[in-house]
Amino acid sequence: MSAFLNQKQTQALTIAVTGLNANDNPGPGLAVIRALRAGFNADLKIIGLAYETLEPAVYLRDEVDKTYRIPYPAAGIEALKTRIKHIQEIEKIDVLIPNFDAELYNFIKIEKDLLEMGIHTFLPSHKQLIQRDKANLKAFGDENNFKVPADDVIFKASEINSSAEKLGFPLVVKGKFYDAYTVQNLSDAYNAFYKLQAKWGLPIIMQKFIKGIEINIAGLADGKGNALSVIPMRKLYITEKGKAWAGITIENENLIDLAKNFANATQWKGSFELEIMCEDNGDLYIMEVNPRFPAWVYLTAAAGQNQPKALVDLALGNPVNEFQGYKVGKMFIRYASDNIVDVEDFQKLSVFGEL
Structure with missing residues (x-):
C-alpha cells in the first residue's frame, strides 16, 4: 500500500x-x-x-x-x-x-x-446496509435507544386501513428506496401507495408523522466506531418532494452526539446522512438513514470538513484524523441552470x- x-x-x-x-x-x-x-x-x-x-x-x-x-x-x-x-x-x-x-x-x-x-x-457492509433500511429502522432504533417514529411495513394496499388506524393522520408514506408523501386521508394514502409501488416496488413504509424542524446531518465514519466528520444542516427551503433547496450549517452538540452514537452503534464504514426531525421539546427523531453522501455534501467542504476528499483518503489507506470544528452559518442555495x-x-x- x-x-x-x-x-x-x-x-x-x-x-x-x-x-x-x-x-x-x-x-x-x-x-x-x-x-x-x-x-x-x-x-x-x-x-x-x-x-x-x-x-x-x-x-x-x-x-x-x-x-x-x-x-x-x-x-x-x-x-x-x-x-x-x-x-x-x-x-x-x-x-x-x-x-x-x-x-x-x-x-x-x-x-x-x-x-x-x-x-x-x-463502503458499508451488507449488514450495515440492512440495519438502516427503512423497513428495519424502527427495530434498529429500539435496539440502540434512538428515537424513531412508529411505522408499519406493508406489502399490499389492503393493509393501508389498519396502518392508518394505528398511526393516525397526517401519515407519511415512503418508498422502498426514495420518495415520500405526507397524506391527510385514506384516499391520498392509497394514491401514494400505488405511485411508490409502481416506481420502487414493495414493501411500502407507513410512518407516523412527526411535527418539528427538519435537519439533516452529513457524516463520515471509519468503520471502527468513530465518526470522523459530522456536519448538521437545517433546511431553509424545501421542495414539494421534501428535498432541501437551501440550508444552513448549525451548532448543536446533541445532533453531533447523535451522529457519533450512530457511527458507534453500527460501526459504520463510509459516508452517511441522518434525516432528523427536531420537536419543539428538543427530542430528535431519526426519520431516515441514507447510506451515502447527501446531495448537499459540497456544503461540508465549504464549512471546513471536506467529506468526499476524506473518503478518498480513507479508501487509499491514508490517515484521516477526526475533524475539529466547522463554520456555523454557512449556507447553500441550490439553483437551476x-x-x-x-x-x-x-x-x-x-x-x-x-x-
Missing part, C-alpha cells in the same frame, strides 16, 4: 463517481465532484458513471472529464463487474464512489473484485456508451 501511495503523490488521481442526475431530486454526484475538485485542486481526473443519457452532470465538461454508461442495478453484479472491468482497462481508476442507495448492494458485492482491478472503495450541449454528444453516449 505504501508504494501505491508514494506513486500517487507524483501523478493525478482518477476517481469514478455515480449519481450524476441533477433534477428536483438531485443525486449527490455533482456535489461530490465539486468537493473533490476543491480538495485536490487540479490533480484529479473525474470519470462519470451514468445510467441514463440525460443525467445533466454528464455534459458539464469542466466537472466530468469522461463518462461511461453502466448497467442498471437490476442487471446484476456480473453485468456491472464486466462493464467496470472494461472501463478500468482504459481509465485506470483509483477510487470509485457510488452515490445511489439502489446501486450500493451490487457495488458492495463486487468490492473485492474492484480491489483486484486496482479500484479502491470505502440551462446547460447547452450538442445533440452529437447525446448520440455518442446513447450509441457507444461513452462520452
Whole structure:
C-alpha cells in the first residue's frame, strides 16, 4: 500500500463517481465532484458513471472529464463487474464512489473484485446496509435507544386501513428506496401507495408523522466506531418532494452526539446522512438513514470538513484524523441552470456508451 501511495503523490488521481442526475431530486454526484475538485485542486481526473443519457452532470465538461454508461442495478453484479472491468482497462481508476442507495448492494458485492482491478472503495457492509433500511429502522432504533417514529411495513394496499388506524393522520408514506408523501386521508394514502409501488416496488413504509424542524446531518465514519466528520444542516427551503433547496450549517452538540452514537452503534464504514426531525421539546427523531453522501455534501467542504476528499483518503489507506470544528452559518442555495450541449454528444453516449 505504501508504494501505491508514494506513486500517487507524483501523478493525478482518477476517481469514478455515480449519481450524476441533477433534477428536483438531485443525486449527490455533482456535489461530490465539486468537493473533490476543491480538495485536490487540479490533480484529479473525474470519470462519470451514468445510467441514463440525460443525467445533466454528464455534459458539464469542466466537472466530468469522461463518462461511461453502466448497467442498471437490476442487471446484476456480473453485468456491472464486466462493464467496470472494461472501463478500468482504459481509465485506470483509483477510487470509485457510488452515490445511489439502489446501486450500493451490487457495488458492495463486487468490492473485492474492484480491489483486484486496482479500484479502491470505502463502503458499508451488507449488514450495515440492512440495519438502516427503512423497513428495519424502527427495530434498529429500539435496539440502540434512538428515537424513531412508529411505522408499519406493508406489502399490499389492503393493509393501508389498519396502518392508518394505528398511526393516525397526517401519515407519511415512503418508498422502498426514495420518495415520500405526507397524506391527510385514506384516499391520498392509497394514491401514494400505488405511485411508490409502481416506481420502487414493495414493501411500502407507513410512518407516523412527526411535527418539528427538519435537519439533516452529513457524516463520515471509519468503520471502527468513530465518526470522523459530522456536519448538521437545517433546511431553509424545501421542495414539494421534501428535498432541501437551501440550508444552513448549525451548532448543536446533541445532533453531533447523535451522529457519533450512530457511527458507534453500527460501526459504520463510509459516508452517511441522518434525516432528523427536531420537536419543539428538543427530542430528535431519526426519520431516515441514507447510506451515502447527501446531495448537499459540497456544503461540508465549504464549512471546513471536506467529506468526499476524506473518503478518498480513507479508501487509499491514508490517515484521516477526526475533524475539529466547522463554520456555523454557512449556507447553500441550490439553483437551476440551462446547460447547452450538442445533440452529437447525446448520440455518442446513447450509441457507444461513452462520452
